[in-house]
Amino acid sequence: MTTLPAHGAPAPDQAPQTAPTGHSRDRRGSPIPSAGMITTKVMELRKRRGLMIALIAVNIGLPAVFLLIRLLAHAFAPHANPPAGGYAIFGVLVGGILPTFGFILAATVGCTAGSRDLTEGMFRHLVVTGRSRLALYLARIPAGLAIVVPLVAIGYTMVCAVSVFAAPAFITDSSVNIPPGLSRVGFENWARDHAKPVICYLNYHGPVPENVKCAGPPAYSKSAVTPAQPAPPAVQALAVKIAKHEYSGQNGYTSIIRIPSISLMVRAGLWIELGAAVGFILGLGLASLMGTRTVPVILLIVLQMILTPIVSAADLPHLENLQRSVVGLAVAHLEPAGLPMAGPGAGLSLLPESATQAVCVIVAWLVCWTILGAWRMMTRDG
Numbered sequence: 001m002t003t004l005p006a007h008g009a010p011a012p013d014q015a016p017q018t019a020p021t022g023h024s025r026d027r028r029g030s031p032i033p034s035a036g037m038i039t040t041k042v043m044e045l046r047k048r049r050g051l052m053i054a055l056i057a058v059n060i061g062l063p064a065v066f067l068l069i070r071l072l073a074h075a076f077a078p079h080a081n082p083p084a085g086g087y088a089i090f091g092v093l094v095g096g097i098l099p100t101f102g103f104i105l106a107a108t109v110g111c112t113a114g115s116r117d118l119t120e121g122m123f124r125h126l127v128v129t130g131r132s133r134l135a136l137y138l139a140r141i142p143a144g145l146a147i148v149v150p151l152v153a154i155g156y157t158m159v160c161a162v163s164v165f166a167a168p169a170f171i172t173d174s175s176v177n178i179p180p181g182l183s184r185v186g187f188e189n190w191a192r193d194h195a196k197p198v199i200c201y202l203n204y205h206g207p208v209p210e211n212v213k214c215a216g217p218p219a220y221s222k223s224a225v226t227p228a229q230p231a232p233p234a235v236q237a238l239a240v241k242i243a244k245h246e247y248s249g250q251n252g253y254t255s256i257i258r259i260p261s262i263s264l265m266v267r268a269g270l271w272i273e274l275g276a277a278v279g280f281i282l283g284l285g286l287a288s289l290m291g292t293r294t295v296p297v298i299l300l301i302v303l304q305m306i307l308t309p310i311v312s313a314a315d316l317p318h319l320e321n322l323q324r325s326v327v328g329l330a331v332a333h334l335e336p337a338g339l340p341m342a343g344p345g346a347g348l349s350l351l352p353e354s355a356t357q358a359v360c361v362i363v364a365w366l367v368c369w370t371i372l373g374a375w376r377m378m379t380r381d382g
Helices: 035-046 049-076 087-119 123-128 133-138 140-165 184-193 195-201 233-246 262-290 294-313 317-324 327-333 355-379
Strands: 171-173 176-178
Touching (some): 035 049, 035 087, 049 087, 087 294, 133 140, 133 355, 140 262, 176 195, 184 195, 184 233, 195 233, 262 294, 262 327, 262 355, 327 355
16 A cells, blocks of 8 residues: 655655745845835834924924914015015025924934834844844835935925015115116116115115115015115215125125025935935934934934034144044035035034045945944844
């Protein structure tokens, strides 16, 4: 009597059957995160309502409230309040407020992503699944950026829209409303027809003629420029002389920008997103290394708000290379030239450094903290 092999089992003298071509193999040990792992991490972060509310409130709500107040104030009292948009408002928000809060909030998200599994006791459950720990760590980078980048982009887009569409139709030089785009001759002719406001308010420090009475700066208006007023020939000649001096130069008519250009808005947006990405990856690596969230968040806030301005302002000739190695200063070096402010804080002075050096410093920080965070996760006891 012979015994037939069970259904589907190979005979003793037969080689074991291999999986058919195209059959999916177990890739749990692969260090490359799958799309499902990234999606899962996105959902885990989105379920943290407090974190998401803070992200939306700061990145979108804060500039929205600020711009809404300016829009309403100008709508109800246009003579006392300037228009809500324009290049000046764009520079204030984009050059100082958005990058700073974007970095801090992105760092908070990174610290949350790097410590969530430990603080909630889920790390052991992830280990027993057999997934590569490196893949589990790397999956958090695109997952966190998928949340941070769109929220920062929405808030920034709103600022750009208001800066362009709610900008005044004139440019303001020392409270004098002047039509934009005038040539030198056109500016001199305009000054001849508006001699009184030019002499009174357009950076003129000489003696004012007796027949010119300076009452006060003209009221704000979204479209109206300073009205023309006839004046004696001597007063008109003085106004033309002032206009010739004020047309060009650092603070002259040609240096005043009414609205930000498209190229400036694109470059500034990419720069803000870069700062947010740097904050997230640093927070992720530091929180994974320390195994907690609160302390890394505090350390990154101190780095961005306190240490970076101090290091920038310090005069240390023998430690300039060490100063250049600070990531906040490296990011500040890549700030678009059209923004009126510099760095993570107003008035931040920067050491001479090329863009290539700044990029190398940023890449070194990102790579080092990613390696440290991944190494700690791979060596941590499950």
